[in-house]
Amino acid sequence: MATVRKVSSSPASAIGPRRFPSTGFELIDPTTKFEEETLPFYRKEEYYPMQIGQVIHGYYQIVSKLGFGTTSTVWLARDLRDQSFWAVKVHINTLNHNQELEIYRYLANTPHDREFTKAKEYIRRLKESFRLKGPHGDHDVFVMTPLALSLSHFLGARRGQPFHSDFVKRALSQILYGLVYLHDMNVVHTDLHLDNLLISIKENSIMAGVEEAELHRPSPRKQSDDRTIHTSRMMMGGGGPLIICDLGHARIGEKHRGFAMPAQYRAPEVILDMEWGNPIDLWSVGLIAWDLLEKESLFRIYNNESQEQNDAHHLAAMTALLGPPPPEFLTRSEKTAKFWHEDGQWKGPVPLPPETSFEALASALTGEEKETFVSLMDCFLYWLPEERGDAMHMFFHPFPTTIHSPLDPLAGWALPHTPWITPSVSLYAALAHATFTNLRAMTGATETTGHETSSAAVLPSVPDFEMLKTEDVDSS
Numbered sequence: 477m478a479t480v481r482k483v484s485s486s487p488a489s490a491i492g493p494r495r496f497p498s499t500g501f502e503l504i505d506p507t508t509k510f511e512e513e514t515l516p517f518y519r520k521e522e523y524y525p526m527q528i529g530q531v532i533h534g535y536y537q538i539v540s541k542l543g544f545g546t547t548s549t550v551w552l553a554r555d556l557r558d559q560s561f562w563a564v565k566v567h568i569n570t571l572n573h574n575q576e577l578e579i580y581r582y583l584a585n586t587p588h589d590r591e592f593t594k595a596k597e598y599i600r601r602l603k604e605s606f607r608l609k610g611p612h613g614d615h616d617v618f619v620m621t622p623l624a625l626s627l628s629h630f631l632g633a634r635r636g637q638p639f640h641s642d643f644v645k646r647a648l649s650q651i652l653y654g655l656v657y658l659h660d661m662n663v664v665h666t667d668l669h670l671d672n673l674l675i676s677i678k679e680n681s682i683m684a685g686v687e688e689a690e691l692h693r694p695s696p697r698k699q700s701d702d703r704t705i706h707t708s709r710m711m712m713g714g715g716g717p718l719i720i721c722d723l724g725h726a727r728i729g730e731k732h733r734g735f736a737m738p739a740q741y742r743a744p745e746v747i748l749d750m751e752w753g754n755p756i757d758l759w760s761v762g763l764i765a766w767d768l769l770e771k772e773s774l775f776r777i778y779n780n781e782s783q784e785q786n787d788a789h790h791l792a793a794m795t796a797l798l799g800p801p802p803p804e805f806l807t808r809s810e811k812t813a814k815f816w817h818e819d820g821q822w823k824g825p826v827p828l829p830p831e832t833s834f835e836a837l838a839s840a841l842t843g844e845e846k847e848t849f850v851s852l853m854d855c856f857l858y859w860l861p862e863e864r865g866d867a868m869h870m871f872f873h874p875f876p877t878t879i880h881s882p883l884d885p886l887a888g889w890a891l892p893h894t895p896w897i898t899p900s901v902s903l904y905a906a907l908a909h910a911t912f913t914n915l916r917a918m919t920g921a922t923e924t925t926g927h928e929t930s931s932a933a934v935l936p937s938v939p940d941f942e943m944l945k946t947e948d949v950d951s952s
């Protein structure tokens with residue numbers, strides 16, 4: 477059940493729809509492309525012509541705009557029945573099949589033997605959904621918990637200045653924790669990137685503040701005969717945990733084929749048309765961790781005229797960084813013959829960049845912390861998908877576990893073996909955070925380290941974004 481957000485100062489039944497100003501806002505030049513209009517495939521008849529102040533579904537009054545995407549606009553709404561605030565995602569009217577709704581229904585209706593109460597909190601929740609009649613067709617509407625800015629906006633507000641490693645470790649823990657749930661439920665997200673990772677809001681007053689701002693300082697908008705395009709307002713402050721959003725491209729099942737993933741974070745098995753599964757999400761998470769910590773991305777978006785040239789540059793950059801793919805990988809798709817000889821040597825069609833390594837490229841950290849980060853990247857970015865660390869393994873990797881205790885919040889889950897003990901991961905770094913009893917339950921190990929009780933007692937139990945409050949955010 478999603479949290480109900482109340483405005484504490486208002487008697488629950490006393491507030492009807494509020495009257496929002498019809499003047500006093502800046503009017504955007506009607507010839508300028510604005511908000512969703514700037515999207516490459518924008519067709520205005522597909523988007524619902526929402527107005528701030530409008531009441532939909534009988535009780536959700538729209539109080540501000542929060543964002544837009546290729547399939548929706550997202551609004552802050554007040555539930556007039558109990559004065560709680562919700563994010564309302566209004567989809568375009570041409571979605572023949574709403575994949576995100578299918579995933580939510582699947583997650584809600586699929587019984588599972590593990591208790592995921594805590595892990596579910598790291599996935600954007602759906603409170604209810606309904607259809608909204610528009611002038612050009614019906615729109616699916618989702619009612620969801622309102623969230624603050626995305627990691628991409630946060631990074632932008634910092635003018636691209638990367639985050640402190642503690643922040644990255646927390647982010648990583650939270651993303652991986654959410655993925656443990658999705659992957660255990662057999663759902664591959666496929667679209668993990670900084671725009672789809674939103675920071676949750678801990679203080680309800682922020683939403684009331686956004687509504688007040690819209691009442692007293694209405695946001696700029698563009699008006700035409702049949703619609704108003706409103707400006708999105710970002711909700712900032714009171715940062716809670718990170719939430720994985722947008723299940724619109726998620727897939728159910730273990731094995732899939734076909735094109736998927738955002739270009740920059742695309743895994744090699746997808747580029748090469750191989751069968752793929754949930755390890756593609758781990759590839760993306762590795763690159764996300766890198767992008768949060770380092771100034772220069774490992775792979776860029778290659779904007780050549782042909783997709784084949786883009787793929788060639790992308791695969792060449794991977795080869796220069798990871799070394800040649802193993803023979804087993806090369807046999808999985810006929811496409812590999814375009815890029816590598818049978819022994820894994822690069823053959824084109826673009827030149828191979830100079831050989832490099834995570835060690836050489838990672839510049840944000842030093843000493844042991846850098847070594848652990850490099851080992852983390854080694855586990856995430858591996859040619860063979862089945863040899864990449866899975867979400868659970870990576871949650872227990874020593875890089876994020878210097879921030880959270882590996883046994884909390886996953887405490888009580890018996891691991892079948894000791895997956896986090898790989899050649900690149902120090903056994904003692906992992907053992908140092910475990911209580912002996914839980915360690916034995918998890919791994920069957922009987923070795924003691926001497927660190928057990930003290931480390932378990934001092935480590936923070938729930939990783940969160942408390943530190944956001946003290947980060948130097950410049951939104952100007």
Ligand SMILES: Nc1ncnc2c1ncn2[C@@H]1O[C@H](COP(=O)(O)OP(=O)(O)OP(=O)(O)O)[C@@H](O)[C@H]1O
Pocket residue numbers: 542543544545546547548549550563565600620621622623624626671672721722724
């Ligand atoms: N729960 C929420 N609270 C606050 N803002 C939100 C919320 N959900 C989405 N947004 C904002 O709306 C934007 C669009 O949301 P979302 O990514 O779900 O839409 P979409 O149409 O599926 O996007 P795309 O398909 O282009 O990735 C987000 O980038 C974010 O800025």
